[in-house]
Amino acid sequence: MKRQLAGVLLVSSLSVCSLLKADPITVFNPGFEEGESGDGRPNGWTAVPELGVISGILEGIPHQGNTPVRFAGQDAYWIYQVLPSASISATDLFTLEWWAYGTVGVQQNVALFWTDDPLGTFDVSYINLHLSAQSNQSISASYQQYSLESASIPSVAVGNHVGIALGMNPGIGVNLYVDDVSLDVSPVPETAAYSIFFGGLATACAVLIRRRRQ
16 A cells, blocks of 8 residues: 555656656857857847947856856947747746856846847847846856746747847946846646645545555
């Protein structure tokens, strides 16, 4: 009987782990190792029109590899990338992770946004109107890993594509360096996974009760 109970619980636990497993989404040039596109900025990333000439460039001490991307001063804003392979469904849970350091206290401005035009060019206003999640975490003087989770996808975003925007809030005499970006998606919400687990637990308990009555 104990073996049967353990077996049901094991299957339920494996179901939970399977459903909650995050799948990585391919980000092009996530560590900024692919060189620059002629304007000092990394290949595969686009600068919003408002970005100043000294921001979003390949410069600084890397977390890994050759260089991070640097944002600086009052010209700081976003570089972004739209992922054509990442189509949004109503149950998606996106988790963005990156490494960063810079002027102590400066606020990062990192966002996940959605668009129906994966080949489009977007300004700050567009990205702000299409946000799925945004982080304004303060930075430290040495590399730390940060994360941003988008747990609630707007219904209008379903079927569209997800984009990543990296940058910082403008400020005088401040710098931000970002490296090693990754994005994962979990296609099943945790509530569904937990219902499977507890459903398995209830089944196991029912089996145990029936066995004891026999």
